[in-house]
Amino acid sequence: MRVFGKLGLPAWTSAFALCLGCQAGPTQISIPTVNPGTAAAGAIELADKDGDEAISKEEAVATPSLLAVFEKYDANTDGRIDAAEIEGQIASWYAKAPMVFPVRCLVKMDGRPLMGAKVVFEPEPFLGVDLGEGVSDVGAAGDCGPSLLPERLGKIPYGMFCGLYRAKITHPSRQIPAKYNEHTELGFEVSPSLNPNDPPVLSLSSK
Structure with missing residues (x-):
């Protein structure tokens, strides 16, 4: 599972370039859209x-x-x-391409990076079943970058389709309240307005 490191602007634009190139040739991928x-x-x-x-x-x-x-x-x-x-x-x-975007967010609990946590972005049920889940581990600084499975992305190294997602967070050794996983209150929009150099923070409380 990929642990998301710091993504600078060059890496971000490179991912966009790959996305733009994914629409033609033998590596063409299927990008689902929501009505x-x-x-x-x-x-x-x-x-x-x-x-x-x-x-x-x-x-x-x-x-x-x-x-x-x-x-x-x-x-x-x-x-x-x-x-x-x-x-x-x-x-x-869908106003303009690309429609696959690199995602970056920070995960903290009680104000501290939640290193080692697993983050799953699950599409809202009203968007249908085609978008797919994004998954990532959380790094030492709290960084994570949920991404689709490689077979969904072709040559694009990581990213997710535009959509509205429920964020579910678990940890192998720390107790995470159900309001952040089974009954999550956390949400995230993947859209063209995302700026991975100014990542949103998913803030959790252990209480």
Whole structure:
């Protein structure tokens, strides 16, 4: 399993170049896409508990990835995310190539790097089954880079497809609360706006 080290801008752009080149020739890979309208309707069906055809911040706990990007998706700042807002954000993933991105995040528990933890990015159920999971171990500085299995990526060394993911974290020797794995509250968006030189932090508490 890959342990993600520090990814500088040259490595990041190289991965993009490989992605751009993966669309032709014998190494062509299949990049799945999500139907924005169908996914948006599925998200509302999953999380909208009061029947107002929108997702409040309280309701977004049912979809951890939407909770993580709530302010970004709430385009009109009315405190709710509706289907049109979700559809618009998902459609933006495919506005231009590439659609495979290197992912970098930091994992800390009680403010300290959670070295040796395993991180799994699991697609939200309303996105369908084609995106696949990303997996990574956490390094000494807390760095990790969940990635698809090599057979999904061809010559691209690592990366994930655009999507909304639930982050599940376990550790071989430390007790991790269920709210970070089995009943995770952690979410992550893989999109063109990712900047691996300014990685998000997945912050855990042992309490």
